[in-house]
Amino acid sequence: MDKNNLRDDLTILKDMYPEMEVNEFPEESPLTSTISGCVPVRINLATDVTINFQDKKSINLSRLTSDLISFKINPLKYPQLEAGIQLNIESQWMTEDDKSLLLKSIVDEFNEITNPNNEELFDEFFPTLMLVLSFISEDSSTILFPQNRRVCKDEEEFKIFDNIRISLEDYDMKHSNYNCSICMDTKKGDKMVKIPCQNESHYLCRPCSESYFTNMINNGDVLNIRCPDCKFEEINLDNFRNYKDMIKQLFTPLIDVKFLRTILNEDLCKKFEELYHSQAATKLSKHCFNSCVICKRCERWCVKEDLDDSMIHCNYCDFTFCFDCLHSWHGYHNKCGKKFTIPREVVEEYTDLKDDLDNIEKKLELEVKYGKKILEIEVNEYLADKLLDLAIEEEGSNLQRCPTCRLVVQRSEGCNKMKCSMCDSMFCFICGYLLYKDDPYAHFREPRSECYGRLFEGMEGVDD
Template sequence: MERDVLIDSNALEDEFYALKTIYEDDFHYENSGKLWEGYLCVYPDLYHLSTLTNDGDEFFVGQILETYSDVIRYELKSILDLDGLNLAKDNVYTETASEKYQKGTKEWISLLDTIPNSGYEFCIAYDQYMKNQEFQKEEYKCSICMETKLGLYCYKFDHCNHVFCKACLCNYYKVLIKDGMVEAVCCPHSECRNKEEQAPYVPFKDMADLAGSAAADQYRNLLEKHQVDHDPSRTWCPITSCQNPATRDKDIYKLAICQTCSFAFCSFCSMTWHGEHIPCRINDREAMIKKYMDAKENDSQNTIKELELRHGKRVLEKLEREFVENKQNQEWVKAFATSCPSCDLAIVKSDGCNHMKCYSCGTHFCYVCGEYLSQNDPYSHFNSQYSPCYRLLFSGIESVDEENEVT
């Protein structure tokens, strides 16, 4: 509902003229003569306005501010264009802030205080409303279907002013959202898509109007997940019943606190917060050590730093040494030992024939080929001409001894 407040322009002009006569160059008044177009500019110089509290001028200052308040709150609220209001607020803030530090002993008067937030918001809403009214009356050519339609059935992107019909955008965005390509939900014009920087995403309220509430809700969830996944300062709460975004601590990178349930946890291992200097539990030790060794081999400093921050440099170096030793032992066992076919225990023969009996499970097997041997007649395996180990009962005794001496 619009509020009609009339101000006698002639009376205002007479009052300002009187102030101009009193203060001469210390007071300025400008009127474009186009009040209805939003070009009224009434101002005292900011420097002199800040010093008008001397010599008993408080009364005149009060009159000035009262007049300013009337003009800004009522008359200009329905006529001042949005850009002009933004510029006026920025200028007042910048100039008064600068003067404040230079003359801190003066009593300060800020014109910003005379502009209520509700009035400023009203100007923004009214300006947007009028722009939408004009947009809906004009005709535009959709860059997708190449048809000309009224603005009522079109959508314009504020940052680039590209216009598309709502039907085309609806189908286009629904496909992108269904496929999870939320990073592509922006202006589809080639000029915006070919830019290096990411074009602004479509606002949620606009998506609901374009593609429906269901698609808008899915779009909101996908976009939030995309933004959290690509933000190094944020992660996800590991609590199954929560799983909302959590923020990493600025001073302790491993520490993260959920914004919803306040659960504090380690952002590396997702376990309850265990302290900054306590290493994370290693679930897959071999995979982690291989990753660490590959990073050192390829000089991937970021990966090395992350792993050392997560598990500790000394812990990683110790595990790396153990991993290398175990790998060497496994290679030696593979070359010089035979595993029991029952319990898979690796056995190295130091002397004697190739008939072996596992000291762990008691299985009889051939040391050459690893096959089971009969408990009643184990040597038939070496005496049968059809056996692959025929006459190999004592084979390899010297070679094994020599290789053991070398190693």
């Protein structure tokens, strides 16, 4: 018979840790050669621990993954710790420092009590291996996580803990039951998908989530794609006071396409992205009239990042062009063929609001819709225009507007048949009437015309 209880200890341990592996040992004859084996042991955390990396990242862990404790035992020395047992730790997360600290703590805890020279304490039936393993699982969390914290030395270390968190969450999910809010069935987590919504606890079964999202995409209902369990409010563009915030929110789907890729095929996901972009842009274009335009090269919507900038870039085909005239970009200072215009009423409203401090809200609302710089330019032009109108109406004024392009043309000399230097229209200086291209003088020749016979009226040296 053995002098000590190693054989009994191993038998009990095999019951306690069914995953324990240990090399064969003879059933009858005394144990003399080295016994080696290994056993997975999980360090139990007394309470949640916080894992930090600098000030940037922090997670809480309530559990850890198992570590593998391997041992080599000299049966002739067992239950002595120092002379009888050699321990080694394999761990997903322990650093070399952690391992040495833990091994040292084990020595501190058990060396004295298992030392045969210590006659008062020594007990040859002391179950050292069993107590070491339970020390590792129950007492080491306070040693390795003082104050229930771990400040990681580098991002790599933090990542290891974060991956543990993810894999444990994944494990928990697979082993829990969930109710699908569409078919109402209760299913195990591996048959479910977690919806990436703010609530963080909404689940659908795989078949339901697949058909739910597929139908919404195929019906073109993409702006409304969301968690079916969450309260839904359609985005209201009137609520925004900042253009950049508005487009950021509008163009960020409630359900990330990365998630959709985990349940739907690539064609559907592409379709979703395209539809989402074009529907969001359509919605935006109705709210902000100079915010987006269809690229004439690839026919996709391009959205301005800055409302005041007339240069626009198509992210799909890489075309940089002018928002106002749609031609490839001609620089800020070159003449642009077509200028975007803001409705007259809006310019008038903005002009009235300009110095009104009580109406900042309303002013901001217009700026978000049309762009501040553009509004200011329009207001200045509008005010200058008003001054011109006054000048035109003044007695003896020699100014008149072109009826086609509204350019103010000055009559310095010559007759009342005017020609616009901008658009080449011909018009009557007296009444502003547009003249026939083929026969501009008809207006002055027709007896029924109000300007009959007045072609030279007002010219110096000609009597009225």
